Amino acid sequence: MITDEQQNQQRLFAEFTPGTAADWEQKARKDLRDTPLESLTWLTYEGIDIKPYYTKEDIADLPFTSQKPGDFPFLRGDKAGDNGWQNVQQIEVHGNGRHAIDKAAGALQRGADGIYFIIHQPELFDTAYLVSRIDLGEHTVSYEVKEQPDCFLIRLYDELEARQVSHRNLKGFINFDPLSVKSKINHEESRAIIKSLELTKDSPELYGVTVNGTSFSGIGASIAQEIAYTLSAAVAYIDKLTTAGEPLESVLRNTQFVMAAGTNYFFEIAKLRVLRLLWSAVVEAYKAEPALAAKLRIHSVTSSWYQTTLDPYVNMLRTTTEAMSAVIAGCDSLTVSPFDSTFKESDEFSERIARNVSIILKEEAYLDKAIDPAAGSYYLESLTNALAQKAWELFKQVESMGGFEDAYQQGFILGSIMEVSRRKFRNIATGRDVMVGTNKYPNPKEKISFNPEELIQSAEFDTTRAAYPTEVMRMATELHLRKLNRRPKAIIAMIGQSEQRQVNASFAQEFFSCAGFETEVQQYSTAADASDRLFHAAADVVAVSTSEAAYAREFDPKLRHHDGKPLILLADDPKHLKDEMITHGYDEFLFEDCDVSNIMRLVHQKLHGTNN
Numbered sequence: 001m002i003t004d005e006q007q008n009q010q011r012l013f014a015e016f017t018p019g020t021a022a023d024w025e026q027k028a029r030k031d032l033r034d035t036p037l038e039s040l041t042w043l044t045y046e047g048i049d050i051k052p053y054y055t056k057e058d059i060a061d062l063p064f065t066s067q068k069p070g071d072f073p074f075l076r077g078d079k080a081g082d083n084g085w086q087n088v089q090q091i092e093v094h095g096n097g098r099h100a101i102d103k104a105a106g107a108l109q110r111g112a113d114g115i116y117f118i119i120h121q122p123e124l125f126d127t128a129y130l131v132s133r134i135d136l137g138e139h140t141v142s143y144e145v146k147e148q149p150d151c152f153l154i155r156l157y158d159e160l161e162a163r164q165v166s167h168r169n170l171k172g173f174i175n176f177d178p179l180s181v182k183s184k185i186n187h188e189e190s191r192a193i194i195k196s197l198e199l200t201k202d203s204p205e206l207y208g209v210t211v212n213g214t215s216f217s218g219i220g221a222s223i224a225q226e227i228a229y230t231l232s233a234a235v236a237y238i239d240k241l242t243t244a245g246e247p248l249e250s251v252l253r254n255t256q257f258v259m260a261a262g263t264n265y266f267f268e269i270a271k272l273r274v275l276r277l278l279w280s281a282v283v284e285a286y287k288a289e290p291a292l293a294a295k296l297r298i299h300s301v302t303s304s305w306y307q308t309t310l311d312p313y314v315n316m317l318r319t320t321t322e323a324m325s326a327v328i329a330g331c332d333s334l335t336v337s338p339f340d341s342t343f344k345e346s347d348e349f350s351e352r353i354a355r356n357v358s359i360i361l362k363e364e365a366y367l368d369k370a371i372d373p374a375a376g377s378y379y380l381e382s383l384t385n386a387l388a389q390k391a392w393e394l395f396k397q398v399e400s401m402g403g404f405e406d407a408y409q410q411g412f413i414l415g416s417i418m419e420v421s422r423r424k425f426r427n428i429a430t431g432r433d434v435m436v437g438t439n440k441y442p443n444p445k446e447k448i449s450f451n452p453e454e455l456i457q458s459a460e461f462d463t464t465r466a467a468y469p470t471e472v473m474r475m476a477t478e479l480h481l482r483k484l485n486r487r488p489k490a491i492i493a494m495i496g497q498s499e500q501r502q503v504n505a506s507f508a509q510e511f512f513s514c515a516g517f518e519t520e521v522q523q524y525s526t527a528a529d530a531s532d533r534l535f536h537a538a539a540d541v542v543a544v545s546t547s548e549a550a551y552a553r554e555f556d557p558k559l560r561h562h563d564g565k566p567l568i569l570l571a572d573d574p575k576h577l578k579d580e581m582i583t584h585g586y587d588e589f590l591f592e593d594c595d596v597s598n599i600m601r602l603v604h605q606k607l608h609g610t611n612n
Helices: 004-012 021-032 098-109 127-133 149-162 178-182 187-199 223-243 248-253 265-285 290-295 314-329 348-363 378-400 404-409 412-429 452-457 468-484 499-514 527-534 549-554 557-561 575-583 597-608
Strands: 086-093 114-119 140-144 171-175 205-207 209-212 255-261 297-302 333-335 489-495 518-524 541-545 567-570
Touching: 086 098, 086 140, 086 348, 098 114, 098 127, 114 171, 127 149, 149 171, 149 187, 171 209, 178 209, 178 223, 187 223, 209 223, 223 248, 223 255, 223 265, 223 378, 223 404, 223 412, 248 255, 248 290, 255 265, 255 314, 265 290, 265 297, 265 314, 265 378, 297 314, 314 333, 314 348, 404 412, 412 468, 452 468, 468 597, 489 499, 489 527, 499 518, 499 541, 518 527, 567 597
Parallel strands: 086 114, 086 333, 114 140, 140 171, 171 205, 209 255, 255 297, 297 333, 489 518, 489 541, 541 567
Antiparallel strands: none
16 A cells, blocks of 8 residues: 555656666766775774765665654654753852852753753752752752762752752752772662662652763763663663662663763764664663663763864864754753863853853754654664664673673773774874864964963863873973964975875974974975075974985985974885984874874974973
């Protein structure tokens, strides 16, 4: 029987011949001419091959393409009516928290739907002032504490009772996650979580078990690792809490994931879909009621890993795309980080901009109108399936090692993340992975408003971020500028006219421009001419762009006797000639895909006059 939808499609597209996968391949190969179609396939950090295009044949055999929102296994979520999410502002709390509570009350009047308090001293937090300033029955208010969540909740519930305010309508979550944060949970911590669940059993919208996937994404994990390790940590909580006597249903009903939303747009959309899909598999494995899988709550926060200190206004754009991916994926609540959070305490302006990102996505972009708008996309449906397979394989590997705690103690979890993060750092340093304003398209007129030395030495400065190594080198040049009232200078000496030399020179120029150097490209016809003229040049770094070994050998080492003693780099990979090039006066080799860590170290030594 032909449905109305099929009839409409027949009327709309009757003039067009359906294109098969073979048709698309034939057309692509024709348009590419001498470029192999296979060269457009790229391998991700998750080990997934991404093709240049996808067709309906790619999703023909996928089991979940016909499912709708609300259908088990809830890949498309369990929302009904619209794709609404809560706009939650995160606020740091120090001391008694009155200033933070006042800020929260103001934010709720200016577009925030909820508040997420990061409480550093929960024993000092003024719960009486909180209850008097914010209607906890109307607004979603969540709390992160480092210890004794049960004691904090007891104080809160006692205050509600004293003021004759019902606790049944409390909404939000308690974020106390020793397992993801420090890889293990002791008996007292398990007891505290169980006590918290008992306290909140009559507050169905206040979640008491939180697993922080941000603990993995924040140090550079791949998306498959984020999913697998978050699930594994959740299973560890289930096992510990049920072993201690907490009913399985209570744990499953009260579980929430806090996940970061990064810049890999389509992968981030697929991530939350996969997380719900695999969580359903976990619930099913425990032989629990399948409907309990729909109770999973996902709070998304824009990624700390991709936040940058340099050209920070770009973070406004960065967090917007991150927020979009989380919303399209169906997060339940969302926190957008202020653009300046990496280098100072956020102010009213940056907090308002962050808050308004979510408001614009809802009120002006209408992203709340369609549930799972990614449904039916050949690419996204295929990606969801591939990512689910990778994450599930990794999850099973962790479980085969004895579970999250054992795998962590054996060094597997942290080691596997570090392996990926090292690759990411290298790709960022060489420009293969772009961070706008940091390693690509820097703002040459940027005025740094903070003290670089103080920031670098600050305990609050996040050294795990993707941009950190590049930022440190840039800040070294900033200190040089402030000390000597001039920027360090890099001369790119291009010898000859070959296309490869121009490519190498451009790479070197961009590298030092992003590092904050004044850069100048100088053209020479011969190595001897370059050597003579550069001997008198005022430069901190000289990068020689020459791809012929003969030129490299002829490049006179007398530059080593230059009064300014500049660093001398070869902007090329001499391969087996590296030792010979070093004897001819070169300090290092700068080229695409090189390991720039030693170059950064040498630059630091040069600018600060150290030999460490």
